[in-house]
Amino acid sequence: MSAIPEDFVRKTARLSEEVTRPFPSSTKLYIQGSRPDIRVPLRQIEQTPTLTSGTPEENPPIPVYDTSGPYTDPAAKIDLLKGLPALREAWILERDDTEQLDGPSSEFGRARQADPELAHLRFEHIHRPRRAKPGRNVTQMHYARQGIITPEMEYIALRENCRLQELREDPRYSKLLRQHPGESWGASIPEEVTPEFVRSEVAAGRAIIPANINHPELEPMIIGRNFRVKINTNIGNSAVTSSIEEEVEKMVWSARWGGDTLMDLSTGKNIHETREWILRNAPMPIGTVPIYQALEKVDGKAEELTWEMFRDTLIEQAEQGVDYFTIHAGVRLAYVPLTADRVTGIVSRGGSIMAKWCLAHHRESFLYTHFDEICEIMQAYDVSFSLGDGLRPGCIADANDRAQFAELETLGELTKKAWEHDCQVMIEGPGHVPLHKVKENVDKELEDCFEAPFYTLGPLVTDIAPAYDHITSGIGAANIGWYGTAMLCYVTPKEHLGLPNKQDVRDGIITYKIAAHGADLAKGFPGAQLQDNALSKARFEFRWEDQFNLSLDPERAREYHDQTMPKEAHKVAHFCSMCGPNFCSMKITQDVRDYAAKQGISEDEALEKGLEEKAMEFRKQGAEIYKKA
């Protein structure tokens, strides 16, 4: 402990109260699986009763998918210096197909561990890494193809269902579970996500479970178009700004606000040490782009990159526990000139590094030529591929061009190769695409890459709104999610302009939760509409607290309401600031219903049977209604 400077300990070891306090009126539950150590977190939002109609009507709690990890569990003891509990450790050990190494097997990993100057930055409790025993394959896809349902798969099934089957048996939820039939564009979404369904989707390559054996702390989740649409968030320091403390706190914020996975895109100093801190405290899968770090090792000179150095980086990061790697192996030499006439050339960092390497050496990149060896590393730790779109369009003009689609076809070829190694694969997608060209991206990806999960950045549907690119891209994201993208990579308001701060991360995440949820609703994912229905019922009944609590960002909803009507009494007021006390459409509608109910008949019947003669009476009564307010 003494090696870590005091201010660092103080900042990171004690997360601020605001990032760890439980969500309002929420209970953290754990769904019990088939064995004691399968305990799937779930947040349940408690509601107040409906008071408007005589006897109070109970409003049942609403379960929501919970990404926040142990940080929102009042019973959990959080100690960033020790890291999260290794909940998957027993599962990994039981499989008896891995071995614990004496220490890092990468040169770089060993050098960093031995460097006394890094002691003050280093995470204290570094585990010795595990690796597949010789000849063994430890990927979830491998198990799935053997017909094995892993604890991870069962965990995911329970997580995706969010207690829906129980709720269906409970009459309190019958009206709340009403839902529009979806349009899923050929997806095969089941009524119930069973462990066997999870297994079969992973076996088919239609879904992945990013879960490195060296990241036992993670709460398993799945990425595939027959499951809930997920969102990825990015953090990362750079040469210009940001520190370890900030990055770890951003990771916890990301979990809190709803990030399903997180990429550490750091390009500055000490990224090895930063990554260790993040991984040991991350309840979600962590992804990286190893080429960024490799480039640091050659002082930014892309042409000096070598396979050996890249290989060492892969092993270094795999042994730390990174769950998925973006690898731009689809940037082929012949595709680079296809970008010459573009408005914005190559905008992917990884893509431009590899393009430069290819041109300098006039050879296919080592990522492409050594792909089989990369697969062998991936399968030894179960790192999933995120095959990078190095030639993605950086503006509307360049969308869906030959360079982009040529690379996508190569990614399909590589997907097949990776699957021969039972490696898990997802495919990255653009970028900047006008609305009417979004669907072509999904259709082509599904065909060319054999339904491997699609993972897209946005896309932005226009280039003209820097400072609002969470929104330009959120529009594209909702659409592409609906069409079949399995995971949406978030974009913050600072995209193209600077590094996101905490508020930017929050805005980016909530925007993408909206996009992902909008896609789930449109696809008709079972139970997706429950939260909407509950919130709308609360809104209609002026249960302000419930409306805030059921929303994606309860704190901001409350804050915005308070800006106009700060008093506590207004939280139960049967009107809102928009219309004032005498004039509220919701109140009028409720009055109409109440009147009909008072007559002992439905509104419908009242209209049919007796309203004509009762009109006068109603008029008298009705005229009094508003005086009460």
Add this chain to the structure above:
Amino acid sequence: MSAIPEDFVRKTARLSEEVTRPFPSSTKLYIQGSRPDIRVPLRQIEQTPTLTSGTPEENPPIPVYDTSGPYTDPAAKIDLLKGLPALREAWILERDDTEQLDGPSSEFGRARQADPELAHLRFEHIHRPRRAKPGRNVTQMHYARQGIITPEMEYIALRENCRLQELREDPRYSKLLRQHPGESWGASIPEEVTPEFVRSEVAAGRAIIPANINHPELEPMIIGRNFRVKINTNIGNSAVTSSIEEEVEKMVWSARWGGDTLMDLSTGKNIHETREWILRNAPMPIGTVPIYQALEKVDGKAEELTWEMFRDTLIEQAEQGVDYFTIHAGVRLAYVPLTADRVTGIVSRGGSIMAKWCLAHHRESFLYTHFDEICEIMQAYDVSFSLGDGLRPGCIADANDRAQFAELETLGELTKKAWEHDCQVMIEGPGHVPLHKVKENVDKELEDCFEAPFYTLGPLVTDIAPAYDHITSGIGAANIGWYGTAMLCYVTPKEHLGLPNKQDVRDGIITYKIAAHGADLAKGFPGAQLQDNALSKARFEFRWEDQFNLSLDPERAREYHDQTMPKEAHKVAHFCSMCGPNFCSMKITQDVRDYAAKQGISEDEALEKGLEEKAMEFRKQGAEIYKKA
């Protein structure tokens, strides 16, 4: 002047510098029409030259559609006490089909004018209203159907084109004008918007020009799906908060940020006087919901509303110059019970008022039964109908239900009737709709309402994000705009929570500009991609200032950039804060191009002909490139 209290004068007569200063590096131009008094405003954004490649390359100015009115014209003398110049007055007088009245012909208008207690609030220079001469019809639709091209129509043609035809002749724009072919779902968007095209669209009822003869200050604009997608903004005080000064300033902000039309939804005191101030200073069409004011006159008791009182309100507002009225004439008695089983009943204020009236009287509403008389009033001042969707869904669960669509069918019937009077009509739409059910709304509207322009609120694609409903609805808006909605009614972050402040208005407007522009790009509106291409080229070439200036919100783009890199020098830095000076994808791509150019051959050729033998040389050179930074 003395009647107006000094603090009011001070606040409203002098708008803050920030709301009137010209946009950065922008020139306000006027396109000259066929007669001296047709001068169409246009903003042109100047660009800096490209410096990266030897001899500087000129980047031509980019014209953009300008909604900001005289407020951003340094040559204009703004005096809110006098109002804007009456640019359409001569056109109206020349037609010689109107007469000036001695004063307001509505009872309420006369009473307000005579009330000495209102003197301190009253706009000083109230004009005597004009009205059609007996037997004359003064709507733009009427002229259009007579084959007359009005100055308003020519103005609009020039405005929609944004100098595109000139630009096409100019070689500096040839690459910048590249554009994806659109998918317009059956719209008929012309390559050039001619005055005759405007006329024919208005004659067919596919577009409207909201332009009351008593609002001569407005800069004509058009709403129709074969034109640019427009956005509407809402302002309005309420019984709880807000004042005249704030509302006038919000109107100017709305113009500045890009609002095409504006609805004054005030429900509080002094709405007659507030409206006068807004109209006299508004360069955009102003809409209202007259039933709100009528309800004030009966102290909020919907069942006491009468046709006579409503009629008086219509005339009062028409004579002030309101350009379009939302009228909920489609809420028929038989439809009200269809809402009884909804999650959120009737959420439209106008809809719930009329529903209550219908039930109380057990009769069809006076809006429905007196529709022909309403048409006669509308045609006497050229007020356009915005047929209200009083039964729009207030949540995802209620989307596209029978109540909603039954009303829509009635709106179609009323459209036909209005057209018999040559009245201009648009149709309001929802609301809350999941993504996959958005298109059905447009398809049904186009069919049931005979292609009358659709004007939708959002729709929100989920209910669960209060405080972010500009985004939930912006997603729906971009989609519905693409499918064929002509105007998108904005939603602010405060929707469902409170009254929007200035920042909320800004966030709402920019979000909707994104949605509308995203729709224009997807529909393939000619020239729509120019601004995207120019901004992306600037971005690629690290022309930061140009990137800010070309964006929808230049001030916020600059502010966000400055948060990470505040120094002036960084505005010309060939890197950005995201990646640091040694590591930038844009720079790498540019280096690749520069290298190829230096060899006197294109990258493409370099690759084909000689890169293999030049690889070593490039490697040496390339390795130096980054040291300069």
